[in-house]
Amino acid sequence: MGDDFTSAGPRLLGPADVRRLAAALDLRPTKQRGQNFVIDPNTVRRIVRASGVGSDDVVVEVGPGLGSLTLALLEEVRRVVAIEVDPVLARALPATVADRAPEHADRFEVVEADALRVDSVPGPPPTALVANLPYNVSVPVLLHLMALLPSLRHGLVMVQSEVADRLAAAPGSRTYGVPSVKAAWFAEVRRAGAIGRNVFWPAPNVDSGLVAWEHRDPPTTSVRREQVFAVVDAAFAQRRKTLRSTLKATAGSAQAAEAALVRAGVDPQARGEMLRVEDFARIAEELQREAAR
Structure with a gap:
């Protein structure tokens, strides 16, 4: 490939480095931006080790902040594209990379944007997503980028611990819900460890968890992903109610919902928390057929 991976590597950021960079930028970390x-x-x-990224990977990082994870990624991968919404941080990051990882600076690009609103990523198609996601938007960002970038094959994100539990939950578990089903459309998801609060500045009020994922093909279905996800949203909107009840508005009546569920091979008295993403895809197909009658 021609890239030299034998150098001493970037100088990673420690506590004093982070505080010095923040002070130089007159930065006050905000809860609003996580x-x-x-x-x-x-x-x-x-995080880099657990993500499984290698020298051929083109990595998207969301919320790089002052560059702690960015520097560690640059040592291991072919390219990093960092998406940062804070203009002060976005404009400072190239200088940090040039200072602390000069031999890898040509592998790095920053995009000043809201990750929820990006519609493309510059450069070659990215193969991995590795990020310390802003906790207040972690699930929407993850799902948006998985949908936007079909070239992504694997990744690892750090999120709030209970969100990590939800993303990786299996059908029938207490934490299984909308994030679990929608993530399963794109990927096989698993918990990959826990992260304590003391490795952050400022320290958050919650514990963090690592979520690893590998791309999988979505269920084979004749309906669009948005239609399936609308059924998922409806099924969990009233978690303790049966599917016959939660889907009656979508189907037009409880009877129509029941007919569609039966044809999909799903018990109308079941609840959403018992179903796999493939089940929701079949239900969406049958609801569409019911509407066309």
Whole structure:
């Protein structure tokens, strides 16, 4: 490939480095943007290792902040595209990379944008998503990028611990819900570890978890993903009610919902938490057929 991966590597950010960079930018981390910066080099090394990325990967990183994870990624992968919504941070990041990883600076590009609103990523198609996601928008960002970038094959994200549980939950578990089903449309998802609060500045009020995922083909279906996801949303809107009840508005009546469920091979008295994403795809197909009658 021609890239040199034998250098001493970037100088990663420690607690004093993070605070010095923040002070130079007159930065006050905001809860609104979910800004909690990793100050422990061992943690970012662990994230990169657990992500499974390698020298051929083109990585998308969301919310790079001051560059803690960015620097660790640049040592291991072909290219990093970082999406940062904060203009102060976005404009400072190239200088940090040039200073602390000069031999890898040509592998890096920053996009100043809201990750929920990007409609493309510059450069070659990305193969991995590795990020310390802003906790207040972690699930929408993850799902948006999985839908936007079909070239993504694998990844690892750090999110709030209970969100990690939801994303990786299996049907029938207490934490299984909308995020679990929608993530399963795109990927096989699993918990990949826990992260303590003391590796962040400022320390968050919640524990963090790592979620790893591998791309999988979506269910084979004649309806669009948006139609399936609308059924998922309806099924979990009233979690304790049966599917016959939760889908009656979508189907037009409880009777029509029951007919569609039966044809899909699903018990009308079941609840959404018992179904796999493939079940929801069949239900969406049958609801469409019911509407066409």
